[in-house]
Amino acid sequence: MSDPEIRDDRAAGRLEARQDGEVIGRIEYFVLEAPARALVPVHTIVEQAHEGKGVAGSLARELYAVAAREGVVVAPLCPYVVKWAERHPDEAPAADPALRTAALDWLRAHPGRF
Numbered sequence: 332m333s334d335p336e337i338r339d340d341r342a343a344g345r346l347e348a349r350q351d352g353e354v355i356g357r358i359e360y361f362v363l364e365a366p367a368r369a370l371v372p373v374h375t376i377v378e379q380a381h382e383g384k385g386v387a388g389s390l391a392r393e394l395y396a397v398a399a400r401e402g403v404v405v406a407p408l409c410p411y412v413v414k415w416a417e418r419h420p421d422e423a424p425a426a427d428p429a430l431r432t433a434a435l436d437w438l439r440a441h442p443g444r445f
Contacts, residue, residue, distance in 0.1 A: 335386060337393045346394055348386050356386040358394055358409065359445060363434050368403045369426060370394060371434040373445045375411040391415040395423050406430035
């Protein structure tokens, strides 16, 4: 089995892990514009047949890599990404707590989005 291909579908707000043409995992996120631009992961989902194979970790790592390439931060609301970031502080710089508050406010203002 090969490593999954990871693609950012910004329009859909999904970072997807694909293998053999099928989505085997994803991080659902949105882009926060204010008070600063940030990627905000809300959910990490891995298909049951692919659990325990590092798919979620690969997705989290790539999300932080995308943010670094774009010069923005990640303000995680997803419990998995929060824990992953705590275990990988060298790859996952902490975001200003005000961004988490703003992200929660955005989520409350858009209840049907996630």
